[in-house]
Amino acid sequence: MSISLSSLILLPIWISMAHIQQGGPDEKEKTTALKDLLSRIDLDELMKKDEPPLDFPDTLEGFEYAFNERECFWGKKEDRWPGLCYEENPYPWSILSKITEGQLRHIKTGEPFVFNYREDLHRWNQKRYEALGEIITKYVYELLEKDCNLKKISIPVDATESEPKSFIFMSEDALTNPQKLMVLIHGSGVVRAGQWARRLIINEDLDSGTQIPFIKRAMDEGYGVIVLNPNENYIEVEKPKIHVQSSSDSSDEPAEKRERKDKVSKETKKRRDFYEKYRNPQREKEMMQLYIRENGSPEEHAVYVWDHFIAQSAAENVFFVAHSYGGLAFVELMIQREADVKSKVTAVALTDSVHNVWHQEAGKTIREWMRENCCNWVSSSEPLDTSVESMLPDCPRVSAAHETSN
Numbered sequence: 001m002s003i004s005l006s007s008l009i010l011l012p013i014w015i016s017m018a019h020i021q022q023g024g025p026d027e028k029e030k031t032t033a034l035k036d037l038l039s040r041i042d043l044d045e046l047m048k049k050d051e052p053p054l055d056f057p058d059t060l061e062g063f064e065y066a067f068n069e070r071e072c073f074w075g076k077k078e079d080r081w082p083g084l085c086y087e088e089n090p091y092p093w094s095i096l097s098k099i100t101e102g103q104l105r106h107i108k109t110g111e112p113f114v115f116n117y118r119e120d121l122h123r124w125n126q127k128r129y130e131a132l133g134e135i136i137t138k139y140v141y142e143l144l145e146k147d148c149n150l151k152k153i154s155i156p157v158d159a160t161e162s163e164p165k166s167f168i169f170m171s172e173d174a175l176t177n178p179q180k181l182m183v184l185i186h187g188s189g190v191v192r193a194g195q196w197a198r199r200l201i202i203n204e205d206l207d208s209g210t211q212i213p214f215i216k217r218a219m220d221e222g223y224g225v226i227v228l229n230p231n232e233n234y235i236e237v238e239k240p241k242i243h244v245q246s247s248s249d250s251s252d253e254p255a256e257k258r259e260r261k262d263k264v265s266k267e268t269k270k271r272r273d274f275y276e277k278y279r280n281p282q283r284e285k286e287m288m289q290l291y292i293r294e295n296g297s298p299e300e301h302a303v304y305v306w307d308h309f310i311a312q313s314a315a316e317n318v319f320f321v322a323h324s325y326g327g328l329a330f331v332e333l334m335i336q337r338e339a340d341v342k343s344k345v346t347a348v349a350l351t352d353s354v355h356n357v358w359h360q361e362a363g364k365t366i367r368e369w370m371r372e373n374c375c376n377w378v379s380s381s382e383p384l385d386t387s388v389e390s391m392l393p394d395c396p397r398v399s400a401a402h403e404t405s406n
Contacts, residue, residue, distance in 0.1 A: 051124045056131035060139065063132055066107050067139075067206060102206030104136075113202050133190060133198050140194040140201070140210055144169045148215045150227065156293050157308055164235045164292045168305060169193055169227040174313060177224035181315035184211050185228045185302065187324025187354075193229035196323055214321060224315060228305055230298035230329055234289040302329040303336055310344070311337075317346040327353025327376070334366050342369055350376040350395065357394045370395040379403050 057063050104113050113132070117125055144150045150169040159165050174181060190198055200209030207213050211227060218225050295301045310318060322330045327350040334341050353376050357367055374395035380388055382399035390397040 051121060052118070054124070054127050056128055058131075058135065060135055061107075063135070064107050065104055065113065065132070067101075068103050068105050069101055103204070104202055129202075130190075132202070136198065136201055137190075137192045137195070140192070140206075140212075141169075143206075143210070143212060144194045144215070144227065148212060148219070148225075150215070150225065153309075155295060155304065155308070159293070164290045166229055166232040166292045166295050166301070167193070168229050168309070169225075170309070171219060171223075171225040174224040174226050175309065176314055177222075178314045179316060180221075180223040181226065181310070181313050181318045182214075182218040182223040183226045183228065183310060183318060183320045184214060185230060185298075185320065185322040185326030185329060186211070187326055187352075188231065188298065190231070192231055193227050223319070224313065226305070226309060228301065228326075230301040230326065232292070233296050233298070233301070234291045236287040236289055239286040239288040298325060298329040299332040302333045306333055306337055306340070311340055315344075318344050319346055320348040321351070322348065322353060323351045324354055327351075328355040328360070331355040331357065331360055331362055331366075331370075334369075335360060335362055338363075338366060345373070348374040348395075350374060351400065352376075352378055355394075357392055362394070367394045 060066055105111065106113075115125055115129055117128060141152070145152060148169075148171075150171055152167050153170055154165050154167050156163075156165070171177075186193070186195055187197075194211050194215075195201065195209060196211060197209045202209075215225050215227065294304045320330055330348060330350075330353075348370075357370070362370075371394060376390075376395050376397045377400040378388055378397050379402060380386070380399035381403050382388065382401070384399060384401040386399040388397040388399055
């Protein structure tokens with residue numbers, strides 16, 4: 001006879017119910033609390049009580065992972081084959097480099113990241129993955145400043161010291177370059193400034209999952225660069241505990257009535273604590289969100305950065321690269337700042353954009369401008385730049401020559 005995992009987890013509660021049903025009124029109240037517990041929680045919540053602590057390292061080294069570096073060795077110039085890059089010099093021998101830079105690897109085994117670190121603990125593994133993702137976000141921020149020489153700019157620009165803030169990244173010449181400015185907007189979800197896809201950073205490499213190759217090439221070709229941060233819409237703080245004043249402290253009710261109310265309140269708290277022991281055995285903090293002024297959504301953020309930075313830049317030609325939800329944010333920017341965008345933006349490269357000119361109520365003049373100035377590279381098995389049919393009357397859609405958006 002086989003017993004399911006859920007049965008093993010629920011067995012102690014069933015036994016407890018059987019025991020206390022034989023008792024008096026107090027025990028019957030416990031039975032009621034147990035029944036209430038079983039009706040309000042699910043198996044995932046019960047399984048939390050068997051999880052290891054949600055206490056994860058706060059550095060890559062703590063996770064025992066690192067991004068590897070370019071592996072170099074000496075070879076003859078004529079020994080060229082795919083997968084290697086070369087440093088040119090006048091000598092017959094040259095440094096040959098394996099292009100394996102920026103892959104996340106375990107520092108002891110050299111193996112890629114493993115999601116299922118603990119079997120049968122999906123929630124714990126997911127929390128571990130998210131903790132690693134937060135570290136990688138900070139790591140990419142450091143690369144933007146150190147490797148790409150971008151400046152971190154706090155927003156709102158007039159924020160007080162105490163209010164929630166976000167930030168973007170800009171090249172030194174972003175506002176002063178008289179010719180060209182490149183603006184990068186990522187998609188929705190957990191990604192932040194400088195990232196296209198966290199999954200690709202962890203499972204592939206930094207070049208695949210970050211905007212760094214785009215930034216470096218743009219700067220090499222004389223562009224100023226602004227990197228938006230549209231998902232940084234709020235900060236999280238621990239929710240303050242609410243202390244409920246006892247009715248006996250301030251009421252003019254008769255003493256007997258106050259005692260009855262206090263007894264009910266205590267019993268309610270007892271049942272709630274009994275339930276909470278199972279619902280939140282890890283005692284995870286309850287958080288609340290404080291939204292960032294004028295940057296509470298990707299759409300607000302795009303408009304804010306346009307008004308305070310892009311519109312103020314000296315560049316005659318502004319170019320956008322927007323992925324997924326970033327395309328929707330750009331279309332919303334056009335709707336709100338149509339004349340300004342048309343006068344300053346030269347071209348827009350979209351990748352798997354999720355914009356919809358009908359749902360967003362983009363006018364005819366915007367749709368016509370997008371047909372002339374935008375192109376959307378979408379997931380497709382067709383050869384690169386092959387035309388792909390579109391149901392929307394806006395920008396052309398062409399194949400990105402791969403079948404996944406990230």
